[in-house]
Amino acid sequence: MTCRQPLTPVLRQLTRTTSFELGRQSSRSQASSLARTAAKASAASGSRRCFSSSQPRPLKATASVRQAQSKDDFTSTKYPEIKRDERFASLTPDHVAYFRRLLGGNGSALIDGVTGEAADDLAPFNSDWMRKYRGHCQLVLKPSSTEEVSKILKYCNDNLLAVVPQGGNTGLVGGSVPVFDEIVLSLGRMNQILEFDEVSGTLVAGAGVILEVADQYLAERGYIFPLDLGAKGSCQLGGNLATNAGGLRLLRYGSLHGTVLGVEAVLPDGTVVDDLSRLRKNNTGYDLKQLFIGAEGTIGVITKVSIQCPQRPAAQNVALFGLASYENCQRAFREAKSQLSEILSAFELMDEGSQALVHQVTGSKRPLESPYPFYCLIETSGSNVDHDSEKLQNFLESVMEQGIVADGTLAQDETQLRSLWSWREGITEALGHLGGVYKYDVSIPLSQMYQLVEDTRARVAEAGLLGDGEEHPVRAVVGYGHMGDSNLHLNISTRRFDARVEQVLEPFIYEWIAERQGSISAEHGLGLAKKKYIGYSRNPTMVGLMKQIKRLYDPKGIMNPYKYI
């Protein structure tokens, strides 16, 4: 999962409602230009992975709309080395009839492209929001209870039908999108909030609850969901857990491995794993629920979640700094931790390159008068406005006086607070508007974190690929991310697809990270995109143990095949 990736619910609605004329036009015209981008991509030697197509604005339908469903943008065409596992059965009308009986004839429960025509309805389940991946799924099942999930999986396991569990489908690595004709198991109807304890703050909810809905529910009761990210309007709790999503509040509230108290999951053979504990402390045996967190649906399907929610902070402040060097960003971070300690809730880093691109796309007024090489966004959250403001004022004065910070601003009202955040949150979207982006989500020890951006930039420039003119395929190499978590987003914004770019980037970046004991996937997961690079961050013993676990839980390998490990 990405952090605050700006996927608005509106956008999703647009792609989902393909049967409306307007929706159809927009999504088709999007699809068509994307298909063109992708076609170029695959034409040039089948390259592929991190090249994400932009999300072009829907203009109006043109003649090329009819060719929108080009064969070239299927994942299977782009990655010819991935072959369909022939052990898996193909769907037959008998299978569909079984599922129809199981789930009832209700139009909400099943989308059937096996016995009828449903390409438009299936489309949103077959591709991700960046349109990097597209599968051939013919059947979407939408169970509304754990029991139904259990029966579906048992049937699939017995009949060797491959399954892809899917939540909000907002991932960036293709983990929730089918590759071939896997059945999509959408958890969207399991969207009930089941219980909430107003004293302890324990929330129990179905896997299909949308993150923002859960957070709104908690807000009304004075609590906050311990996870926040850009896709919150679409992503679902089950998917958040399955990908161990990180996001913006991780610095303050920790990872889901800590906040999740219990999980209910269904194994491929239909066994319901009821570990829906509401207890913070439970040292009785192996903590098996942790295996499901971050497993990306490869060993079972998460159906319910029990999570510890903290008190919602009453006071929030946001400040933005301009700094002269990365060295100073580190000093500012040290100072922030020591002076703001318990109220510090986010410390984000953006470089000038990323901010210039946001400015270029949005045209918004820049918060600071003159540009600086680096910017840091600091958020504090606490219970007492006056206490926080005083602390923050002292901190601001001290970093200004010490010369750590060259300039800065403090949000004076809620509108400014949101607009300062938009300079951090809007980066992904701005880059998307400009063209294809190679995205790397990595963890690197803090002292060397920005070095990766500089080294990559130098390498791309040396190869003559980086520049202002149209003749250079690369527009900019930028870095931003969660400084508080040593998590960097390295983005290479391109003007067009050029095979040389990827040759320069890979495996260079992965090797660079491996040398420094970093992680090639900090919070986005492995999915299809990073499956083959796991070796750069995990040794063979670790990968071997992971494979044993996969075999133990999913002996027939029907869960989310072709991905992860």
Added chain:
Amino acid sequence: MSALRILVPVKRVIDYAVKPRVNKAQTGVETAGVKHSMNPFDELSVEESVRIREKKSAPGGVEDICVISAGPTKAQDVLRTAMAMGADRAIHVETKPDDDLEPLTVAKLLKAAAEQQKSNLVILGKQSIDDDANQTGQMLAGLLGWPQATQASKVEFGEGDIVSVTREVDGGVETVRAKLPMIITTDLRLNEPRYASLPNIMKAKKKPLEKKTLADFGITGEKRLKVLKVMEPPPRQGGGKVEDVDGLISKLKELGAI
């Protein structure tokens, strides 16, 4: 041309981004524990005053920018913000927490303040986003007997104390011209307020902030209007509900709508 002495009234209101809630007694909106900030139209007034100085658009220059607010102690926060944006000094007229001043009272207060401060230009927001009265500027012009240009989208200065103000009206723009001293009220397209920079936020702490009371201006907070009841708009009558998007699509198909 005479040097400008600008008076900028600012009001502390419930933050623009916060959804106001009616209190249980239905006598007003809930203000306790709700985030407050400067009325957005007043931010435009402050910004415009500072720009007139920075861009040297007035031939006589800007001698003084004074911000004034009447309200509880917390109103000093918005005065500090205004000074961080570039105002020179501030006057805080302290009122009791639930002392809600009516537009006429505010206009009388501002009349006294403008005379005391020897102001020759008063730039006000066209309205405050809490009461939406859109009266204070006009009443003040009446009380002072000064010309007024309301809902300004552009302000220009000429020779001989002439000020031209462009205002957006139905079907186009209208340009009015008047001589100082005068009143201008601001509208959204006038400018884009700046972010207060950290060095300026710190400097603002040291700028003078005078504390006064209504009595200092010879004003009593008498009320002419009485609020009878405050109510939320009635909730919309709902239609049918489908479970999700696909449910909606099959429903629409069933109805033959698509």
